[in-house]
Amino acid sequence: MSDRYQEFASSPVGRILVKNLGLPRPTPLTRHVEGAPLVTGTVLVGGTGRLADTLPALLTGLDVHAVTEPPEDERLRGLVFDATGLTSSTQLGALRDFFAPRLRGLTTNPRVVVLGTPPDQVRGPERVAQRALEGFTRSLGKEIGQGGTVQLVQVAPGAEDKVASTLAFLLSPKSAYVSGQVVRIGTHGTSEVTVDQVADPDRPLAGKVALVTGASRGIGEAIARVLHRDGARVVGLDVPQAASELQSVMDELDGDWLVLDITAPDAPQRIAHELRERHGGVDVVVHNAGITRDKRLANMSEDRWDSVIAVNLTAPERITRELLDQGVLNAGGSIVGVASIAGIAGNVGQTNYAASKAGVIGLVDSLADEVAERGDAITINAVAPGFIITQMTAAVPFATREVGQRLNAMAQGGLPVDVAETIAWYAHPGSRAVNGNVVRVCGQMMLGA
Numbered sequence: 079m080s081d082r083y084q085e086f087a088s089s090p091v092g093r094i095l096v097k098n099l100g101l102p103r104p105t106p107l108t109r110h111v112e113g114a115p116l117v118t119g120t121v122l123v124g125g126t127g128r129l130a131d132t133l134p135a136l137l138t139g140l141d142v143h144a145v146t147e148p149p150e151d152e153r154l155r156g157l158v159f160d161a162t163g164l165t166s167s168t169q170l171g172a173l174r175d176f177f178a179p180r181l182r183g184l185t186t187n188p189r190v191v192v193l194g195t196p197p198d199q200v201r202g203p204e205r206v207a208q209r210a211l212e213g214f215t216r217s218l219g220k221e222i223g224q225g226g227t228v229q230l231v232q233v234a235p236g237a238e239d240k241v242a243s244t245l246a247f248l249l250s251p252k253s254a255y256v257s258g259q260v261v262r263i264g265t266h267g268t269s270e271v272t273v274d275q276v277a278d279p280d281r282p283l284a285g286k287v288a289l290v291t292g293a294s295r296g297i298g299e300a301i302a303r304v305l306h307r308d309g310a311r312v313v314g315l316d317v318p319q320a321a322s323e324l325q326s327v328m329d330e331l332d333g334d335w336l337v338l339d340i341t342a343p344d345a346p347q348r349i350a351h352e353l354r355e356r357h358g359g360v361d362v363v364v365h366n367a368g369i370t371r372d373k374r375l376a377n378m379s380e381d382r383w384d385s386v387i388a389v390n391l392t393a394p395e396r397i398t399r400e401l402l403d404q405g406v407l408n409a410g411g412s413i414v415g416v417a418s419i420a421g422i423a424g425n426v427g428q429t430n431y432a433a434s435k436a437g438v439i440g441l442v443d444s445l446a447d448e449v450a451e452r453g454d455a456i457t458i459n460a461v462a463p464g465f466i467i468t469q470m471t472a473a474v475p476f477a478t479r480e481v482g483q484r485l486n487a488m489a490q491g492g493l494p495v496d497v498a499e500t501i502a503w504y505a506h507p508g509s510r511a512v513n514g515n516v517v518r519v520c521g522q523m524m525l526g527a
């Protein structure tokens with residue numbers, strides 16, 4: 079499914095028209111290509127704080143060309159600024175001093191990461207300064223243009239050595255449609271089992287089993303493909319009506335399939351049984367299956383309400399509970415919910431859907447501490463996609479779809495792979511301290527920002 083406006087805006091005639099009419103000019107986003115280096119170009123590191131000393135070596139370890147002095151005659155791919163040393167508002171000028179002179183010297187699709195401390199873990203003027211970083215990064219995300227992304231990564235004291243997988247994701251094209259986000263590392267307890275080094279960086283999920291619900295098409299299919307690329311054996315699940323599509327995707331990925339309706343009363347038990355008996359457990363669980371049944375609340379039938387809550391929220395709750403209680407989720411495992419921007423900002427005609435998706439965020443909140451306390455490095459996080467180009471959004475009327483696609487800092491819709499790459503970062507063995515996060519994959523949508 080293509081973005082016709084973006085194609086038109088990139089054509090010779092389109093470029094002139096778009097410029098003269100002051101229309102949005104989406105910059106084509108580069109995505110990760112299998113086998114390509116994670117980050118091409120040079121990343122400048124600056125700032126002072128808990129991470130500044132170790133950052134250059136950490137980035138070099140990721141095969142990123144990191145420098146502490148700006149090179150002459152070379153555009154920079156990325157800027158990483160350690161702001162954990164900012165303890166008062168009077169020091170915030172360091173942000174301007176570092177970033178302002180560099181912003182005109184960036185490549186297209188540049189990457190900016192500011193490292194901070196979770197404000198609730200410090201007091202007084204330091205908390206004020208650390209909270210200020212959020213406004214800074216979100217605004218720079220809206221200014222940077224050229225398909226660039228800007229994030230704030232809040233690193234809990236003691237989690238300084240657990241940032242590698244997150245920096246690798248945020249500096250690479252894998253995070254093409256993720257911008258203006260605040261990621262927290264180590265805030266929900268770090269766990270005993272931490273696997274920071276993986277044998278094969280290109281296949282970090284080798285030997286792992288991943289369950290993906292709703293895997294026959296759209297975002298679920300992309301998630302299955304990316305987790306397979308990263309080495310996982312994928313078990314795709316979908317409803318009986320989608321069995322043949324599911325089977326052909328899973329055949330291609332050398333995976334396994336499970337045909338059932340996740341709202342069936344015995345679905346959690348059947349899933350747990352299948353995963354235990356055929357695969358010896360599961361390492362990654364992605365609750366992707368979802369439906370919309372839009373109507374304004376005044377016209378909302380009981381059936382529309384109930385079916386959306388049942389598929390999008392109650393089923394993930396029940397399945398997660400069963401897998402945790404039965405010990406089917408292996409140590410170091412990841413649970414990932416698929417929420418939606420609608421669950422954050424709300425949407426006309428979607429009281430049922432938005433309630434279900436806000437509930438998915440509630441599921442993450444309610445379980446993040448519980449899984450951290452188990453001490454077996456299980457994590458739970460969610461993605462909240464914005465406008466992603468799939469069959470679900472193809473059904474949206476043309477005018478609404480056009481506006482929906484442009485209302486973000488990148489002036490374009492995202493692709494299913496953008497959601498999938500974010501999930502693969504959560505699932506990465508190096509992300510065991512990334513727990514309790516909700517990251518929007520929305521090109522920094524103006525709604526609910």
Ligand SMILES: NC(=O)c1ccc[n+]([C@@H]2O[C@H](COP(=O)([O-])OP(=O)(O)OC[C@H]3O[C@@H](n4cnc5c(N)ncnc54)[C@H](O)[C@@H]3O)[C@@H](O)[C@H]2O)c1
Nearest residue numbers: 292296297316317339340366367368418463465466468470
């Ligand atoms: N496309 C977007 O822009 C967007 C935005 C925000 C959130 N999301 C969420 O992302 C997820 C995937 O969306 P998509 O656009 O790929 O949708 P899609 O309709 O293309 O795919 C959803 C899949 O879930 C399966 N499914 C539905 N009910 C099921 C059930 N009871 N049991 C098992 N499987 C079931 C469907 O058969 C289908 O294969 C959903 O949770 C959706 O709410 C999508």
